[in-house]
Amino acid sequence: MALSASILPGxxxxxxxxxxxxxxxxxxxxxxxxxxxxxxxxxxxxIRVTLVSAESCLSPYASLRNPDGSSGGYVPALDTALxxxxxxxxxxxxxxxxxxxxxxxxxxxGRVAVTIEAVPE
Numbered sequence: 001m002a003l004s005a006s007i008l009p010g011x012x013x014x015x016x017x018x019x020x021x022x023x024x025x026x027x028x029x030x031x032x033x034x035x036x037x038x039x040x041x042x043x044x045x046x047i048r049v050t051l052v053s054a055e056s057c058l059s060p061y062a063s064l065r066n067p068d069g070s071s072g073g074y075v076p077a078l079d080t081a082l083x084x085x086x087x088x089x090x091x092x093x094x095x096x097x098x099x100x101x102x103x104x105x106x107x108x109x110g111r112v113a114v115t116i117e118a119v120p121e
Contacts, residue, residue: 018117019117022100024114026114028110032103038098039097045091046089049064049100050115052115054110065098066098075090076088081105
């Protein structure tokens with residue numbers, strides 16, 4: 001997969017635009033709870049999941065559930081969370097409706113902004 005970027009005069013490199021699949025703020029309960037968001041995806045599509053919380057101790061991470069109910073892994077994983085934010089990419093295996101369950105690695109409750117984007121090829 002080739003990625004491209006452009007540099008604006010006097011600016012920083014800009015990544016290519018992504019197609020928004022989901023954008024929502026979730027309330028994550030404390031004590032090991034989670035909240036979920038659903039989105040449609042296609043087999044072979046690469047997605048980027050971005051989780052952002054104002055609570056720096058929240059350490060958000062997420063578990064992806066495939067349309068057939070099987071696990072799609074942790075995207076993004078707990079060990080990549082930093083200062084209330086986390087991001088990760090994966091390629092979808094199936095076409096259909098996916099579910100993303102968002103957790104707090106610190107078992108602290110709080111609000112998490114979830115953005116799921118299709119990454120251009």
